[in-house]
Amino acid sequence: MNIVVLVKQVPDTATERKLSAADSTLDRASADGVINELDEYAIEEGLRLKEAHGGEVTILTMGPDQASDSIRKALSMGADKAVHLVDDALHGSDAVQTSYALAQVLKKIGFDLAVLGSESTDARTGVLAAALAERLGVPQLSLASKVEIDGSTVRIQRITDYGYDRVEGSLPAVLSVVEKINEPRYPSFKGIMAAKKKPVEKLSLADAGIDPALVGLAGATTQVVDFADAPPREAGTVVKDEGDGGAKLAEFLAAKKFV
Amino acid sequence: MSFVESEERRALRESVAALGAKYGHEYYVRKARAGEETTELWAGAGELGFLSVNLPERYGGGGGGIGDLAAVLEELAAAGSPLLMLVVSPAICGSIIARFGTEAQREYWLRRFADGSAKMAFAITEPDAGSNAHRLTTIGRRDGGGWVLNGRKVFISAVEEADAVMVVGRTADAATGRLRPSLFIVPTDAPGFSRTPIAMEIVSPERQSMLYFDDVRLPGDALVGDEDAGLLQLFTGLNPERIMAAAFATGIARYALDRAVAYAKDRQVWDVPIGAHQGLAHPLARIKIELEQARLMSQKAAWLYDAGDDAAAGEAANMAKYAAAEVAAAAVDQAVQTLGGNGLTTEYGLGTLVGAVRLSRIAPVSREMILNYVAQHSLGLPRSY
Numbered sequence: 001m002n003i004v005v006l007v008k009q010v011p012d013t014a015t016e017r018k019l020s021a022a023d024s025t026l027d028r029a030s031a032d033g034v035i036n037e038l039d040e041y042a043i044e045e046g047l048r049l050k051e052a053h054g055g056e057v058t059i060l061t062m063g064p065d066q067a068s069d070s071i072r073k074a075l076s077m078g079a080d081k082a083v084h085l086v087d088d089a090l091h092g093s094d095a096v097q098t099s100y101a102l103a104q105v106l107k108k109i110g111f112d113l114a115v116l117g118s119e120s121t122d123a124r125t126g127v128l129a130a131a132l133a134e135r136l137g138v139p140q141l142s143l144a145s146k147v148e149i150d151g152s153t154v155r156i157q158r159i160t161d162y163g164y165d166r167v168e169g170s171l172p173a174v175l176s177v178v179e180k181i182n183e184p185r186y187p188s189f190k191g192i193m194a195a196k197k198k199p200v201e202k203l204s205l206a207d208a209g210i211d212p213a214l215v216g217l218a219g220a221t222t223q224v225v226d227f228a229d230a231p232p233r234e235a236g237t238v239v240k241d242e243g244d245g246g247a248k249l250a251e252f253l254a255a256k257k258f259v
Numbered sequence: 260m261s262f263v264e265s266e267e268r269r270a271l272r273e274s275v276a277a278l279g280a281k282y283g284h285e286y287y288v289r290k291a292r293a294g295e296e297t298t299e300l301w302a303g304a305g306e307l308g309f310l311s312v313n314l315p316e317r318y319g320g321g322g323g324g325i326g327d328l329a330a331v332l333e334e335l336a337a338a339g340s341p342l343l344m345l346v347v348s349p350a351i352c353g354s355i356i357a358r359f360g361t362e363a364q365r366e367y368w369l370r371r372f373a374d375g376s377a378k379m380a381f382a383i384t385e386p387d388a389g390s391n392a393h394r395l396t397t398i399g400r401r402d403g404g405g406w407v408l409n410g411r412k413v414f415i416s417a418v419e420e421a422d423a424v425m426v427v428g429r430t431a432d433a434a435t436g437r438l439r440p441s442l443f444i445v446p447t448d449a450p451g452f453s454r455t456p457i458a459m460e461i462v463s464p465e466r467q468s469m470l471y472f473d474d475v476r477l478p479g480d481a482l483v484g485d486e487d488a489g490l491l492q493l494f495t496g497l498n499p500e501r502i503m504a505a506a507f508a509t510g511i512a513r514y515a516l517d518r519a520v521a522y523a524k525d526r527q528v529w530d531v532p533i534g535a536h537q538g539l540a541h542p543l544a545r546i547k548i549e550l551e552q553a554r555l556m557s558q559k560a561a562w563l564y565d566a567g568d569d570a571a572a573g574e575a576a577n578m579a580k581y582a583a584a585e586v587a588a589a590a591v592d593q594a595v596q597t598l599g600g601n602g603l604t605t606e607y608g609l610g611t612l613v614g615a616v617r618l619s620r621i622a623p624v625s626r627e628m629i630l631n632y633v634a635q636h637s638l639g640l641p642r643s644y
Contacts, residue, residue: 076270187274189308189321192267 001055001149001171004106005046006116006128007074009033009067013121023217024224025092026122028064035070038117040077040184041177045147046115047078048182053149056080058109062090062102068200076187076195083109087205092217095123099131101215105208106136111172113154118143118176129176139169145180262555268330275309275331279338284514284608287340290464291611296420297464300340304331305375310345313499314353318365319373324565325350325499329506329557336510337517339608343465344378344417346503346623351496352379352425355442358495359484364444371422379444380421381496382412382470397428397472399443399482406482408443408451408475414622417465418454421447424470427493430486440493442483451475461614494573498564500623501576505557508583508619511612512550512590518609519543519594522601533597542593546586553582574637581629584619591616 011017011031020027035043046057059074059082061067071082085105093101106114114136119126133140141147144156145164152171157164159178187195205212213219239248253259264272282300290297304310312327314320321327332345349372356368371377388394397410410428418424426443445452455469484492520543523534533539560575591612595602603610620626634640 072266073270073273076274186278186307187270188306189271189312189323189327192270192274193321193323195270196267 001049001053002110002112003046003050003055003057004060004109004111004114005039005042005057005074005079006102006114007039007043007059007061007070008036008117008120008122009061009063009070010036010120010122013037017122019224019227023092024227025217028066033066033070035073036117036120036122038119038121038177038179040117041179041181042115042117043074043077043079044182044184045144045175045177046113047185049113049115049147049149055112058083058111060102060105060109060114061085062098062105064091071200072195073187075198075200076191077185078191079198081198082200084200084202085208086202087210089205089212089216092220093215094220094222095125095127095131096221097215097219099128099135101205101208101210102128103132103135104210105203106132108203108208113149113171114174116174116176118178129174133174136172136174139173140176141167141169141173142176144175144177147175147177147181264330264558268327271309271312271327272330272334274307275304275334276338278303278307278309279335279340282338282340284339284611287464288462288605288608288611291462295464297340297342300335301342301344302375304335304342308373310342310375311349311353311369311373313349314369314373315357315365318357318369320353320369324561325354325502326558326561326565328499329502329561332503333506333510333513333554336507337513339514341507341510343463343507344420346500346507347381347416348372348378348421350499350503351381354499355425355483355492355496359442359492361480363480364483368444377422378417378420380415380418380424380447381427381500382415382418382424383427384412384414386411386413386469395427395429395440397426398431399428399441399477400431402476404479406443406477406479408445408472408477410472412470412472414457415468415470418447418468418470419456419466423447424452425483425496426470426472439486440490441486442492443477443481444483445472445475445477445481449475449477459614461618462611463615491569494569497624498560498569498572498576501580502557502560502564502572504619504623505553505560505576505579505583508580508587508616509550509554509557511616511619512546512553512583512587515587515590515594515609515612515616516543516546516550518607519590519597522598522607539597543597546590546593549582549586550590553579553586556582574633577624577629577632580624581626584616584626587616587619 012034015031018027018030050057057079059071059079061071062085071084129142130140141154141156143158145159146157148155153168154173155168158167308321309331312321312323313325316322335341353372356364385395399406399408423444423446426445427440430441451473452475453471457467457469459467523539524532526533556579560572560579563575564572594609598607601607635642
């Protein structure tokens with residue numbers, strides 16, 4: 001089975017993240033880049049499916065040069081090879097444009113199953129899986145907490161507010177996963193040493209057959225008009241117990257919809 | 260020459276740190292207090308090949324160097340959960356067996372070290388000889404094709420979790436004259452071998468023991484290397500030991516410094532965080548400098564050892580171990596001071612390290628023995644004993 005895992009490099013959530021004042025895009029220089037957390041679960045699931053069904057796991061990343069660190073880590077976890085779509089003209093692309101660019105690459109390299117995290121910790125649009133499936137004309141199986149593949153049928157448990165739905169579709173397909181699905185492995189020493197020798201193919205827009213007019217900040221379908229720092233946290237509410245402390249606490253929690 | 264570690268070494272550190280973070284200091288303390296071994300962490304590290312990064316690939320190891328193994332231990336210690344047995348089993352015993360063992364010994368032991376299924380302790384210190392390896396009185400006598408071993412050892416680490424002990428003794432023929440250390444592998448279930456735990460005031464999952472060898476019969480192949488190969492065999496194990504002891508100590512120093520700095524940034528008295536006061540900031544800055552110096556010296560020692568320069572590695576490993584132990588003790592002490600009363604609470608996880616870092620100035624080689632070594636070998640001063 002030809003499994004492609006889409007991996008996005010995002011700024012480390014443990015550090016302070018900023019937008020650049022010049023063009024309101026992400027300031028990548030101000031924070032360390034790491035693999036988007038949910039994509040680590042996607043990598044793990046891709047590796048498990050390969051271990052169970054055979055085939056190959058390819059990492060697909062769209063991002064600037066420094067995203068190669070994240071590609072290397074994905075390879076050290078056990079993926080076989082990687083494709084890195086890297087081109088200055090991609091800078092500032094929004095979710096709609098990104099889905100176009102990645103769909104073009106997926107068409108070019110081919111896939112049975114494209115796996116990705118259900119959202120990224122930076123933009124958090126959570127629409128990429130749906131957009132990719134639409135552009136590629138294949139089923140989308142989203143928010144999977146469990147996956148089974150039987151021949152050309154994919155069955156998942158799709159998490160919902162009330163529990164989960166059982167959903168099935170046929171290959172080729174796009175699969176998005178949630179963190180309940182597995183526990184991502186740590187790179188082993190042998191995996192780390194082997195990663196350096198694994199092939200990473202770099203593609204430009206021209207290589208991937210991407211129309212430059214359809215990507216990049218200038219033609220983005222959405223625009224960041226303005227941004228501001230989050231307001232500092234306000235002081236909490238102090239409930240003084242005058243015999244009715246319990247009731248007041250319950251009232252507070254009810255007002256915040258916790259109970 | 261480069262002062263930046265390779266991409267692979269940095270990736271190894273990142274992966275080990277992630278594993279270490281999953282366990283952390285609470286796990287370590289819980290195991291120590293319950294008298295249990297850190298089995299889960301050892302097994303987890305073994306599955307990822309971290310326990311044998313330095314051993315040859317032919318026997319299932321990672322094919323890296325002692326610098327890689329030191330990185331593993333430093334990252335685990337920095338996460339608050341060091342594995343002391345890394346100093347002994349793959350570093351001392353693994354290095355000696357890889358270099359001087361027979362093919363059968365390598366096949367048997369290195370494979371088991373590599374998959375984490377066996378551990379070997381190391382016994383050199385004796386009650387009457389202390390750290391003076393020239394006065395060892397544990398003697399192996401030839402008995403047909405085998406050996407009979409008699410003697411005592413003290414302050415031997417983690418024998419309770421070991422399958423065998425590599426014992427530094429001398430053969431009966433060499434009982435007088437210049438020391439010709441011989442190395443014997445003694446299974447921990449050998450008749451005549453016994454062990455008494457030494458009660459210690461240190462929070463550590465690994466115990467200290469007194470060992471007794473009372474007419475312990477060993478087969479001929481219990482001997483590792485040549486019976487009179489001299490000190491080279493021994494120092495093939497002791498240089499890695501010092502490099503690993505340094506990694507243990509710099510890792511603990513990082514752990515303590517991280518906690519002190521986090522607290523100093525967060526804790527606010529009157530109108531500013533306490534870290535804004537130079538009385539607390541400067542001592543932490545000084546520790547950061549001394550820590551980076553110790554780490555640099557440790558990396559140099561590991562580099563020299565992995566490059567095969569045993570003589571230069573010996574001097575550097577001693578200096579690294581000295582510097583690392585000093586900064587570890589200073590870091591824990593200053594971290595406790597930074598946290599005040601909280602520094603000795605169970606919650607903040609620093610008080611548990613006071614004994615451990617005090618020990619690092621004594622073992623595996625004391626501060627004074629290193630100063631003797633540097634005085635005599637590096638400076639050419641007259642020997643003192």
